[in-house]
Amino acid sequence: MATLAQQDHPKYPPGDLAIWIFILAELAVFAIFFASYAFTRMNHVELFNQFQQQLDRDAALINTLALITGSYFVVRAVAAIREGASQICLRWLLAALGMGCLFLVVKSAEYSHHFSAGINLSTNSFYMFYLSLTFFHFMHVIMGMVILAAVALKARRGGYSIEDHTGVETGAAYWHMVDLVWLILFPLVYVMH
Amino acid sequence: MQYQSQMVAKPYFIAAIGLFILQILFGLIMGLQYVMGDFLFPEIPFNVARMVHTNALIIWLLMGFMGAAYYLVPEESETELFSPRLALITFWVFLGAAGLTVLGYLLVPYSTLAEITGNSILPTMGREFLEQPTITKIGIVIVALAFLFNIGMTVLKGRKTAITLVLLIGLLGLAVLFLFSFYNPDNLVLDKYFWWWVVHLWVEGGWELILGSILAFVLIKVTGVDREVIEKWLYIIIAMALISGIIGTGHHYFWIGVPEYWQWWGSIFSALEPLPFLMMTLFAFNMVKNRRRNHPNKAAVMWALGTTVLAFFGAGVWGFMHTLAPVNYYTHGSQLTAAHGHLAFFGAYAMIVLTIISYAMPLLRGRKAANSALSQKLEIWSFLLMSSSMVLITLLLTTAGVKQIMLQRMGEHPLPFMQVQEQLAIYFWLREGSGMLFLIGLIIYVASFFVGNSEPEAEVAA
Numbered sequence: 001m002a003t004l005a006q007q008d009h010p011k012y013p014p015g016d017l018a019i020w021i022f023i024l025a026e027l028a029v030f031a032i033f034f035a036s037y038a039f040t041r042m043n044h045v046e047l048f049n050q051f052q053q054q055l056d057r058d059a060a061l062i063n064t065l066a067l068i069t070g071s072y073f074v075v076r077a078v079a080a081i082r083e084g085a086s087q088i089c090l091r092w093l094l095a096a097l098g099m100g101c102l103f104l105v106v107k108s109a110e111y112s113h114h115f116s117a118g119i120n121l122s123t124n125s126f127y128m129f130y131l132s133l134t135f136f137h138f139m140h141v142i143m144g145m146v147i148l149a150a151v152a153l154k155a156r157r158g159g160y161s162i163e164d165h166t167g168v169e170t171g172a173a174y175w176h177m178v179d180l181v182w183l184i185l186f187p188l189v190y191v192m193h
Numbered sequence: 194m195q196y197q198s199q200m201v202a203k204p205y206f207i208a209a210i211g212l213f214i215l216q217i218l219f220g221l222i223m224g225l226q227y228v229m230g231d232f233l234f235p236e237i238p239f240n241v242a243r244m245v246h247t248n249a250l251i252i253w254l255l256m257g258f259m260g261a262a263y264y265l266v267p268e269e270s271e272t273e274l275f276s277p278r279l280a281l282i283t284f285w286v287f288l289g290a291a292g293l294t295v296l297g298y299l300l301v302p303y304s305t306l307a308e309i310t311g312n313s314i315l316p317t318m319g320r321e322f323l324e325q326p327t328i329t330k331i332g333i334v335i336v337a338l339a340f341l342f343n344i345g346m347t348v349l350k351g352r353k354t355a356i357t358l359v360l361l362i363g364l365l366g367l368a369v370l371f372l373f374s375f376y377n378p379d380n381l382v383l384d385k386y387f388w389w390w391v392v393h394l395w396v397e398g399g400w401e402l403i404l405g406s407i408l409a410f411v412l413i414k415v416t417g418v419d420r421e422v423i424e425k426w427l428y429i430i431i432a433m434a435l436i437s438g439i440i441g442t443g444h445h446y447f448w449i450g451v452p453e454y455w456q457w458w459g460s461i462f463s464a465l466e467p468l469p470f471l472m473m474t475l476f477a478f479n480m481v482k483n484r485r486r487n488h489p490n491k492a493a494v495m496w497a498l499g500t501t502v503l504a505f506f507g508a509g510v511w512g513f514m515h516t517l518a519p520v521n522y523y524t525h526g527s528q529l530t531a532a533h534g535h536l537a538f539f540g541a542y543a544m545i546v547l548t549i550i551s552y553a554m555p556l557l558r559g560r561k562a563a564n565s566a567l568s569q570k571l572e573i574w575s576f577l578l579m580s581s582s583m584v585l586i587t588l589l590l591t592t593a594g595v596k597q598i599m600l601q602r603m604g605e606h607p608l609p610f611m612q613v614q615e616q617l618a619i620y621f622w623l624r625e626g627s628g629m630l631f632l633i634g635l636i637i638y639v640a641s642f643f644v645g646n647s648e649p650e651a652e653v654a655a
Contacts, residue, residue, distance in 0.1 A: 018425045018426070022429050025429075025433050025465070028468070029437075029461070036457060036460075121452060121454040128454045128457065129457075132457065
């Protein structure tokens with residue numbers, strides 16, 4: 001009866017409480033970063049507008065779609081494991097990892113374009129923020145992928161079930177955070193002017 | 194105590210306390226020299242007293258960490274220490290090297306010490322906190338290697354826990370980062386740049402891992418809370434500590450001549466450094482609140498809670514005060530820095546060593562769980578006295594710092610350094626008084642080891 005009751009009311013928040021504390025802390029770092037960006041932009045609006053034009057918005061759009069799609073796949077993975085379908089869950093997780101890879105490839109191409117143009121952290125304030133923010137996020141995509149890969153490995157071993165799949169939800173929550181941050185970063189750094 | 198080899202922790206703890214006393218005595222000497230410049234001159238000039246004060250601190254904390262590792266790793270790994278004999282040999286080597294180094298500081302001029310220890314072959318001396326002669330540094334590396342080997346082998350042959358893993362990573366970081374003390378480039382910017390890799394990445398990186406794991410170990414023991422819960426907290430805390438602390442190194446790079454982006458990186462990441470300390474406080478108080486049993490060693494619980502609170506204020510809050518580049522522009526290297534340094538080191542690192550000593554020493558001395566009520570009473574008094582006098586020192590130095598910054602670095606007509614120092618004399622006198630209170634606390638602390646030994650163990654109130 002107890003497990004049935006739990007089924008009717010999924011535990012809130014899903015996943016491990018610890019990951020939510022961690023997510024909050026991570027969001028705090030990004031929030032300070034975004035605030036610093038906004039503050040500095042306020043004082044150098046023209047500089048920021050000028051160099052923002054030089055960014056590759058198409059690449060960023062592809063990456064936005066990659067991350068949103070990845071998040072959708074992760075949602076499907078959680079839905080699958082809630083039905084007890086380990087193998088289907090695994091496949092969705094792998095698909096999400098694929099989207100993560102796509103993001104990394106596109107972003108790396110962007111970086112290589114910038115670096116070959118001789119742009120670095122000391123070029124100007126805009127590029128300092130652009131490179132720092134996107135690279136910090138880039139590292140989080142990798143971190144999210146490591147977590148998803150760990151979850152996928154356990155799913156392959158059949159380590160999750162209808163009753164116990166906290167790990168999948170935990171990984172999913174972190175991945176959504178990585179996505180969420182990009183959804184703020186993309187308009188803020190690439191689009192708004 | 195479950196394993197015979199845990200006994201090797203005892204000499205480490207005793208030596209740690211001995212060096213702690215030495216540190217405080219020299220702190221009092223230089224505290225007085227702040228207001229009576231020629232006190233003990235020329236026998237012990239200020240720069241020598243300062244060197245002994247800071248170096249003794251580092252060495253006693255390292256002694257404490259090693260003792261802690263030798264005590265908790267066998268218990269966590271559920272096996273005897275790989276080689277108790279090696280642990281004892283390294284102890285005497287370490288103590289001998291530390292003793293000779295201090296004697297060197299006190300008996301000959303620093304330049305002579307450099308000469309007779311062959312500093313010119315591999316020059317590493319003359320830098321703040323890393324003043325040790327090169328041969329002492331090499332000795333430290335050898336001791337660290339033997340220690341890591343001993344601990345590593347013990348972990349490998351026994352049960353692996355999150356606590357030993359985190360501890361090992363912290364100790365490994367400590368040893369590896371110390372190697373940068375041998376890198377001494379001529380370029381002053383590079384010199385400072387890598388000097389911080391030892392100094393900052395020790396106290397705001399590797400050491401935080403050591404602190405976290407010792408705290409987690411003691412909390413498991415005194416609260417009986419599930420290991421799983423405690424380990425989860427430990428992982429989040431150290432992840433946060435590393436995310437904020439590693440790039441947070443940048444808060445030392447504001448004015449040393451590196452690119453400007455460090456001002457942003459340093460400010461943003463180090464602004465987050467209070468978080469892991471806040472989490473540690475929440476963690477400790479939560480675990481004690483949800484405890485499964487009452488441990489008879491009340492003093493150890495007190496130290497464990499106290500270390501998180503004072504670490505949060507000293508390292509977290511007092512660090513944050515001057516960590517943003519625009520603020521640091523004015524506060525850099527003022528008495529505010531000294532205030533932060535005192536409360537952070539005492540709260541985070543001195544107190545965590547005192548925590549593990551408080552927990553382990555009764556067991557090492559043959560008690561079943563705790564000291565007698567009388568000696569615990571003394572210990573708790575010493576806890577209260579040392580903590581409150583350190584808070585007092587911090588507040589006085591903070592006031593002195595703010596006044597110093599305003600007089601010396603702001604306004605239309607900033608005053609010269611020495612003129613400002615004279616105006617701060619009253620705070621320095623009061624600080625010296627607080628230091629005396631601290632010494633009384635320390636004497637009571639030492640007395641707690643000798644009083645009440647013939648009385649029965651304290652028991653848990655029903």
